[in-house]
Amino acid sequence: MMSNVHLSKSKYCKCVQCKKILWLEKYKPEFAVKTAKDSVLENGTKVGKIAKGLFGNYQNIEFNENLNIMIEKTQELLRNKPNIITEASFNYKNNFCSVDILKNDVDVIEIYEVKSSTEIHDIYLDDASYQYYVLSKLGLNVKKVSIVYINNQYVRGEELEIGKLFNIEDITDIAKSKQEEIKNNIDMINMYMTEHSENNEPITDIGLKCSDPYECEFWEYCTRDLPKPNVFDIAGGMRKTQKFEKYYQGKISFEDLQHDQDLNSKYLEQIDFELNNLKPKIDIEAIRNIMDLLKYPLYFIDYETYQVAIPEIKGTRPYQQLPFQYSLHIIKEKGASIEHREFLAEVDDKNFIRHFAESMIKDIPNNGSIIIYNKAFEPARNREIAEMYPDLKDEMYRLNNNMVDFLEPFKQRKYYTKEMHGSASIKAVLPALYPNDPELDYHNLPVVHNGGEASEAFLSLKGKSKEEQEKIRHGLLVYCELDTYAMVKIWMKFKEIIGGRVL
Ligand code: SF4
Numbered sequence: 042m043m044s045n046v047h048l049s050k051s052k053y054c055k056c057v058q059c060k061k062i063l064w065l066e067k068y069k070p071e072f073a074v075k076t077a078k079d080s081v082l083e084n085g086t087k088v089g090k091i092a093k094g095l096f097g098n099y100q101n102i103e104f105n106e107n108l109n110i111m112i113e114k115t116q117e118l119l120r121n122k123p124n125i126i127t128e129a130s131f132n133y134k135n136n137f138c139s140v141d142i143l144k145n146d147v148d149v150i151e152i153y154e155v156k157s158s159t160e161i162h163d164i165y166l167d168d169a170s171y172q173y174y175v176l177s178k179l180g181l182n183v184k185k186v187s188i189v190y191i192n193n194q195y196v197r198g199e200e201l202e203i204g205k206l207f208n209i210e211d212i213t214d215i216a217k218s219k220q221e222e223i224k225n226n227i228d229m230i231n232m233y234m235t236e237h238s239e240n241n242e243p244i245t246d247i248g249l250k251c252s253d254p255y256e257c258e259f260w261e262y263c264t265r266d267l268p269k270p271n272v273f274d275i276a277g278g279m280r281k282t283q284k285f286e287k288y289y290q291g292k293i294s295f296e297d298l299q300h301d302q303d304l305n306s307k308y309l310e311q312i313d314f315e316l317n318n319l320k321p322k323i324d325i326e327a328i329r330n331i332m333d334l335l336k337y338p339l340y341f342i343d344y345e346t347y348q349v350a351i352p353e354i355k356g357t358r359p360y361q362q363l364p365f366q367y368s369l370h371i372i373k374e375k376g377a378s379i380e381h382r383e384f385l386a387e388v389d390d391k392n393f394i395r396h397f398a399e400s401m402i403k404d405i406p407n408n409g410s411i412i413i414y415n416k417a418f419e420p421a422r423n424r425e426i427a428e429m430y431p432d433l434k435d436e437m438y439r440l441n442n443n444m445v446d447f448l449e450p451f452k453q454r455k456y457y458t459k460e461m462h463g464s465a466s467i468k469a470v471l472p473a474l475y476p477n478d479p480e481l482d483y484h485n486l487p488v489v490h491n492g493g494e495a496s497e498a499f500l501s502l503k504g505k506s507k508e509e510q511e512k513i514r515h516g517l518l519v520y521c522e523l524d525t526y527a528m529v530k531i532w533m534k535f536k537e538i539i540g541g542r543v544l
Contacts, residue, residue: 045135046234048227053136053171054164056230058254061245063230065259068239076256080497081157084350088157089141091351092189095153095203096144099125108137122147133178136227140172142189149184150176153209157350159193159360164254166212170219177220186216191359197352206351206359249285268294270315275308276463307454311463319459327455329539334445338409339532341370342401343524344419345517347496354391356429364397364422365499368521369404370529379529385517388502388510395433398426402436408443412528414467416446447531471527474534481530486523488516495520 046063048056055062065072093099100118102111111130118126122145129143142153154169169186176183192208237243247264251257264273271294272287283303292298295312304312313319345366350359357363365386370379384400386393405411413419420441427434450456451465460473468483468491475481489495498513505513 046231048136048230050138050168050171053223053226053230054168057164057167057226059245059250059257060230060233061243061263062257062259063234064237064243065262067234068242069259069262072262073258074261076258076260078493078497080347080349080500083500085157088191088350089155091201091203092153092155092207093127093142095142095189095207096125099127099142102126102128102130102139104128108132111139119145121145131175131179133175136171136175136178138172138175140176146184149182151185151187152176152183153187153189155207156188156190159191161188161190161210161212162254165190166215166219167223169212170216171223173216174220174223184213185211186213187211191350193359195352196358197355199355201351247285247288249281252281270295270462272298274462275311276469277307277311277465279305279308308463310454310457314457314459315462321458322454322456323538324450324455325538327450327453328535331445331447331450332535332539335410335412335532336408337372337374338407339372340405340409340411340443341525341528341532342405342411342413342419343368343521343528344422345492345495345499345521346422347500349500354394357394361425362418362422363394364426365393366495366517366521367397367401368518368525369401370525371404372529381522381525383518383522385514385521386499388499394426395430398423398430398433398437401440402433405440408439410445411440411443412445412447412532414446414524414528415448416444420444447528467524467527467531471530475530481523481527483520483523486516486520488513489520 052063055066093101100121102114102118105111108130111128112132115126115129115131118124118129124145126143126145127141128139129145130137130139140152141155144151144153152169152172154165154172156165158165165188169188173183173186188210189207190210192206195202195205233243245263247260251260251263257263264271267273272284272292275284275298287293287298287301287303292301295316298304299309299312299316301309314322344364346362346364348360348362352359352361354363367384369382371382372379382404384397384404386397390396423437423441427437448465448467451461451470458473460476461469464470471481471483472478479485483490489498495517498517502510502513
């Protein structure tokens, strides 16, 4: 006999993505590799908490491992209409759900599903429609279903205005139109899990669904038998759709792909370099051109930023990149020794962006060349600062006008080695240029090893003991310092390539 699987809204949504996720979570959870960052999860939790107050006073159903307690408490509160209940919990034939915000009017109910995203993804419609299904099946009169999500145009003033922070979209018609589909999906999930016991693993091929809408935690597991390297290791912007097209054609290993004329020359080059162990390719003229752009003093700079859904600083928008740290290496003139400056915001400084900018302006007083790695990033932050603080505008644009991007020669493959594995990221370039140099190895850093970890580390400072804070701050400083030292080392390598003839 078919038994009903315990579903929740998140489990249901995972099954919409791929039913095998449910099977793997049940029988092989040890193979899951976490894909969501802590900061993303934390943003979600914070948004959920703030949104609860969207319609004024509310009564919350506390989480309980025993879901029946939540369900019973919900039934009690439902009787006190009209009211607003958050996390109101229901169960219909093992299909459980908690509604983020439930408006319980005299005759009708409204469902509000809260998301920390700035747009509505299809999976949110499945999520909210599943809730409509559960509540309607229980006989509740649901009049309206809405998605509450972040308004990325909102600019925070002195106070946070939650009415402006969120957009609300009525999706009732979509939810109604999906009811048959939901019933069929639930039946299918139940059948699937009944047919596939622990010893009868379902065979499911990988596909675009593995990263849409979410990066699946079982990707490593499901691709464990693919040859290495394979089509999914091609870097440099090859689209997922094209990768899967090749995969389905059976062109999976680099050997399979090496003569595929459908592939862009950049991807074929990566394959060729790795398969045939080719020597580095260096366009000396291009390196000379970029070196010719440089004027002393040389300022090698890199920013670290973080993003939060709920803006805490006046003048910022949801998910704006907030610069909290920079490292700066300076070579004032030809033959001068390398100096280092840095800035790392204090954790309780509400004005840290301004302090960041002021410190940087002070550290870069002259119009030399400011060397960055990715012109899409630092200049954009400077423009945002200029918008927030008009009195700093001229200085921020002065800095932008002096920027030279060291990413370019690598992105354009003017300098390429097989060790870069198709990537122009500084984390791929530096070890390729200086192999086996422990001083330049990001793996040897103590706390922070990449930009994502840097923002997580900075956000984790609040509430930590002084000693812990110091350890993390030290980790941040040495990490960011290596990023700009890496650029100095790239400059040195360029100098070597053009025969020391610089400036
Ligand atoms: S990696 Fe892909 S195929 Fe494997 S469980 Fe996840 S979504 Fe399904």
